Amino acid sequence: MLFTYNDITKDVVERPDVCIIGSGAGGAAMADVLSGAGLDVVVLEEGGYYTKDRYSTYKPAVAMKILYRDYGGTIAFGKNPIMLPLGKAVGGTTVINSGTCFRTPDSILKDWAERYGVENASSKDMEPYFKQVEKKINVTQVSPQVLGKNGLVFKRGADALGMSNGMLMHNMINCHGCGRCAFGCPHDAKQAVHLNFIPSALEHGARVYANARAENITIEAGRVTRIQGSIINEQTGNKLYGLSVFPKLLVVSAGAIYTPYILEKNNINLSPELGRNLTIHPAVRITAMFDEIIEGYKGVPQGSYVDAYASEGIMLEGIFVPPEIGLPILAPIGKKNKEVAMAYDHLAAFGVMVSDKNSYGRVKVGIDKRPFITYHFDSYDFKKLVKGIAIASEIFFAAGAKTVNPGIYGIREFTSPDDIAQLFTKKVPMTSVEMMAFHPLGTARMGETKDHSVVNSYGKAHGLDNLFISDGSIFPSSLGVNPQVTIMSFALRNAQYIVENKKALFNHE
Amino acid sequence: MAVKELKVFDQKLYTIVHAITDTIIPPGGAFDVDPKVVDPVLLFDNYIDSMSRLQLKAIRAVIYTIEYAPMVTRLKRFTKMSPEQRLKYLQGWEDSRIFAKRNIFLLIKMLALMAFYSDDAVAEAIHYHPECLIKD
Ligand SMILES: Cc1cc2nc3c(=O)[nH]c(=O)nc-3n(C[C@H](O)[C@H](O)[C@H](O)COP(=O)(O)OP(=O)(O)OC[C@H]3O[C@@H](n4cnc5c(N)ncnc54)[C@H](O)[C@@H]3O)c2cc1C
Numbered sequence: 001m002l003f004t005y006n007d008i009t010k011d012v013v014e015r016p017d018v019c020i021i022g023s024g025a026g027g028a029a030m031a032d033v034l035s036g037a038g039l040d041v042v043v044l045e046e047g048g049y050y051t052k053d054r055y056s057t058y059k060p061a062v063a064m065k066i067l068y069r070d071y072g073g074t075i076a077f078g079k080n081p082i083m084l085p086l087g088k089a090v091g092g093t094t095v096i097n098s099g100t101c102f103r104t105p106d107s108i109l110k111d112w113a114e115r116y117g118v119e120n121a122s123s124k125d126m127e128p129y130f131k132q133v134e135k136k137i138n139v140t141q142v143s144p145q146v147l148g149k150n151g152l153v154f155k156r157g158a159d160a161l162g163m164s165n166g167m168l169m170h171n172m173i174n175c176h177g178c179g180r181c182a183f184g185c186p187h188d189a190k191q192a193v194h195l196n197f198i199p200s201a202l203e204h205g206a207r208v209y210a211n212a213r214a215e216n217i218t219i220e221a222g223r224v225t226r227i228q229g230s231i232i233n234e235q236t237g238n239k240l241y242g243l244s245v246f247p248k249l250l251v252v253s254a255g256a257i258y259t260p261y262i263l264e265k266n267n268i269n270l271s272p273e274l275g276r277n278l279t280i281h282p283a284v285r286i287t288a289m290f291d292e293i294i295e296g297y298k299g300v301p302q303g304s305y306v307d308a309y310a311s312e313g314i315m316l317e318g319i320f321v322p323p324e325i326g327l328p329i330l331a332p333i334g335k336k337n338k339e340v341a342m343a344y345d346h347l348a349a350f351g352v353m354v355s356d357k358n359s360y361g362r363v364k365v366g367i368d369k370r371p372f373i374t375y376h377f378d379s380y381d382f383k384k385l386v387k388g389i390a391i392a393s394e395i396f397f398a399a400g401a402k403t404v405n406p407g408i409y410g411i412r413e414f415t416s417p418d419d420i421a422q423l424f425t426k427k428v429p430m431t432s433v434e435m436m437a438f439h440p441l442g443t444a445r446m447g448e449t450k451d452h453s454v455v456n457s458y459g460k461a462h463g464l465d466n467l468f469i470s471d472g473s474i475f476p477s478s479l480g481v482n483p484q485v486t487i488m489s490f491a492l493r494n495a496q497y498i499v500e501n502k503k504a505l506f507n508h509e
Numbered sequence: 510m511a512v513k514e515l516k517v518f519d520q521k522l523y524t525i526v527h528a529i530t531d532t533i534i535p536p537g538g539a540f541d542v543d544p545k546v547v548d549p550v551l552l553f554d555n556y557i558d559s560m561s562r563l564q565l566k567a568i569r570a571v572i573y574t575i576e577y578a579p580m581v582t583r584l585k586r587f588t589k590m591s592p593e594q595r596l597k598y599l600q601g602w603e604d605s606r607i608f609a610k611r612n613i614f615l616l617i618k619m620l621a622l623m624a625f626y627s628d629d630a631v632a633e634a635i636h637y638h639p640e641c642l643i644k645d
Contacts, residue, residue, distance in 0.1 A: 061623040065559060073616075081612055146642050177642030186641075237559070299642050323637050324626035328619040333532065333603055334596055338539040341626070341635045368563060409604075409611065431608040 148299010
């Protein structure tokens, strides 16, 4: 059964085998396997329950207000504040993500084994889980019919320069190329987890509470005994009813920002590493003006990629947003804003993302009792970002762009490829680059010792037998690629571990 | 403008925000919308209605800072400036060398423009017709 605040008329009390906090990539996949194995599962999700019937009617800006946390304005503070949008709905951030799918790179899995002692997670070990996830969420390649011109022109430029590129894999069934992945797919073609893992968990008997925020976690005699929270009115945000869950085992899947936050807020200090080691995969958007009509908002916004520099940690992927989201950032105020609005059809955009090699961040409980995120962007990684901007600009000019806007304060536009050299001859201060990030990971990392990690190789908290973490926070380093398939695959693997060890994990007496 | 349609701003804030939005998206130019049909302040106000009390406090604080900060250097409030002076003043925020100032202004600009460009009449005016590539 799925309950929303509308269905609830009194305080909720539950005594399941497993309680999962959060229904995103990590929580939903966990819920499916555990409930499928006959365990009684309750999922608590702070966000509401939405499908195409609701979000297909939302304009993108309205979707940001409803489906994103804090209007998409979550910020990581540092030298330069970085926008770090997060989803808040049944399905978590998968409801508003771009649908791009990558397996965890082999080199990353090897690194985790070597440097962090992560056990039994080689490519070979993970293969069956990758396959299961890809089948469940229907991973296919973006088809040329829905790629759209934004993806095509960039591909054209990369081809002209002989740079390795291709069409991305995404989780879609019958994609119409509506350009709205990040605002709730209007056809539910994008297979976010509220369309697959959650429905099958419900079929297995799981109970999913939407508009249900977990707040307090009680630990007694070294075990989690109770989760308390609130049923919230979706319209007003006010508390309607109380919520108490007494599970045998708790899985925290609130995402890489809210998982360490809720644990720290409850003084569950699993390890000195909790909340640390945040990686975000910093990104910038580069735009270009063409003579030809692009209509970038038609087609898959993230349809193609250039991986020619992936070994250096630089990945280029499509990113296009409709005018109401793009114009506030791209165009200056005054008459010029209106001019750019009228020329929006001629605009193309692409994203550059860099692996955080030396950069790191931290999540703490702020003085306002909300998560406070800091991020130190290292100059070595920043140089990679600037190089990525140069590469994307070069590709746009090779594709026939008239001008390129590198998204850097003080450099409004490049008018010829020669201008790109400025990026290396002039000093580009970190604070001059408008950055964002979409892939927070690492704040409760896996490993085998409590001093260096928060959970073991299967997501079990060090020092607490009935607490697991299953979301982006468990990964020890940046993946260099989009993380949803990795998060879901590890969730399946770790859920299987729980099922196989349930006697020991549940029956502590 | 009927103040009762406002959910967040009061009359005083309405006046300041009106001067701000009129500078960010001035009348005339590449396209125009009928101010009787599209009120950017009302759109802005209604858009931010579900923000937390803390966030709204911060937004009000920024708006008042925009209004009163010029008193220090120009002895004039923002709303008392000519349209040209207002544009120059807000461009000073937008292009400030102090990145915190730039970012604070970006917040107001983003919210105002997100609400404005989401309006159907504005979308029509800029010939923005979103469509899926594959029709049903
Ligand atoms: C705009 C955007 C585009 C993206 N595009 C891609 C892409 O193309 N491919 C890709 O692989 N990745 C993409 N990502 C990232 C990807 O979607 C996330 O990394 C992934 O969904 C994270 O999974 P998770 O389980 O860690 O957390 P989430 O999916 O964020 O789920 C966490 C859930 O926990 C809930 N929660 C938090 N606290 C509580 C509480 N106290 N009580 C109850 N519930 C709570 C939240 O509301 C949320 O629903 C994108 C992200 C964004 C923002």
